[in-house]
Amino acid sequence: MVVHDGDPIIHMATYITEEPSIGELRFIARLNPDELPNEEPFGDVSNTAGGEAIEGSDVFLVDGETRSKFYSSQRFIDDQRHCIAGDEHRVCMILNQYETSSGGPFHRDINSNNGGDYNSLYWYMNSGHVQTESYRMGLHGPYSMYFSRSGTPSTDIDTSFFADLDIEGYVAEADRGTVSGTASGADSSFDWVVHWYNDDAQYWTYTSSSGSFTSPAMKPGTYTMVYYQGEYVVATSEVTVSAGSSTTKNISGSVKTGTTIFKIGDWDGQPTGFRNAENQLRMHPSDSRMSDWGPLTYTVGSSSLTDFPMAVFKAVNDPVTIKFTATSDQTGAATLRIGTTLSFAGGRPQATINDYEGSAPSAPTNLNSRGVTRGAYRGYGEVYDVSVPEGTIVEGENTVRLLPYLLPYLLDICCE
Incomplete structure (x- = not known):
């Protein structure tokens, strides 16, 4: 002290x-x-x-x-x-x-x-x-x-x-370096963040509205460099920082998707806008101030984003049902892409599209920590792709059901 x-x-x-x-x-x-x-x-x-x-x-x-x-x-x-x-x-x-x-x-x-x-x-x-x-x-x-x-x-x-003060481990600013550059390619309606990390240190900064950035003063070393749209990774790179100098390193990336049939939410790595997301950081899911968790049905084209829950709990609000209308040229093979932010005890989504049951995905990495009940929503952010065979989607009304294969998971979901 x-x-x-x-x-x-x-x-x-x-x-x-x-x-x-x-x-x-x-x-x-x-x-x-x-x-x-x-x-x-x-x-x-x-x-x-x-x-x-x-x-x-x-x-x-x-x-x-x-x-x-x-x-x-x-x-x-x-x-x-x-x-x-x-x-x-x-x-x-x-x-x-x-x-x-x-x-x-x-x-x-x-x-x-x-x-x-x-x-x-x-x-x-x-x-x-x-x-x-x-x-x-x-x-x-x-x-x-x-x-x-x-x-x-x-x-x-x-x-x-x-x-x-001769404090062990302290690195003075003169013995550090910085990284400057421009980030580009992500959706400009979200904040952009650039993040650097290695085994010894981590740093980050918001970019300007034009994408320009300068890192904090960093310890010398080689770092993984990550570019986020909101909290969603859109690009990674590597950069080496030297003492007493500024390194220039630009980074570019965007969300890669195919031709979209429908999308629920945004690829921002957060559950923002889904039901109860605005309260989850500051109260328990059982709190009387929370809206009813469901089970809920989301109808593409008429439902509000709050008609989709930010968390799915086994035997509490499953399944989540999605209804959408397809045209004749949308009945070919497709991919249902489900972006998650956090899982608990191996929880992951299993999807049924009309009469087709997608396979159960492999278990995510177990963080061995409670999350959603203690105001957290961010883990490894697994993304699951469900291959939908040609002919599964029909012209007219279609139904998707999402089940938690084991236990709760949180969704930042876009279905494409």
Whole structure:
């Protein structure tokens, strides 16, 4: 920990050579809930004080609302500051980067939790919570805890003085490099993100509206470079970063599809717009504020996107039924492409098109973590192609039924 005289900030960094035995790496400040009862920016969704546990030991029912510390999460790319606060004081965790954490730009983890006895302010450096990467060793940070009597502090905090402190694992900006370039080809109605990672570090940035980008200051090394449309991968490449220099590297890609018969949703790697997606980050699927999960029927051309559920649970809201009308020139062989964002315990979709039953797909990688019930929707994002033989689709009305072959999965679905 580092403090400066007269400065209301505690600067910290954590160096590890192996994962702690508890299986996760985190900093927790347990603070007085009488002075600091509130959580920001998402409010009471993670205040579990006085609640009754309804799932494990981390999802509670409080005054008729489901709450969990997991509902305080924010995507890493958007999480520069989170706070707990009272009428006169505020304490904020300010994060310059997640370079030695794991999971990429869209990973999320616990940020705060008022459990009654204390209000906890977290920085999760890594955990097994819907984790898609191996843990990284080395220096995590700097990260800064800011104590304020005058509102929400700026995220613009200079920690370059760490270079003068002989801290193991710290790499000064002068010993880093950057990558600049232009991304192109993806749908401009979505945010574009460029992401770099290797075994030692990870970085990311949004592009400008024109696609131009410059990375954060990166440790030297060779990186996989990924280009996202929303959260959907449209291109990958490789780039080498050298100390003290800027490398130019452009990247281009787009969603590849055939001639579309119908499409439900967008290829953005998120369940945005599907039923209950707007609430799922901040409440349990059983919450009374959720809309009815179904089973639902979606009719192409007349149904709203909210008529399709963002999650399918075995024996709860299966099957999902899709009805569509085909013309005579659409009755040939086709592919039903199903994009998912997350699975649990091997869950994956099995499709029936009219009287044709598609084969059961291979099981996805098991993340061994609850997701949808704890405000997460992003895993490996498996895409499943179902080959539909010629003559299966008929002129006129057709019916598709989607079943979870095992357990729940989440859909960002486009059927083509």
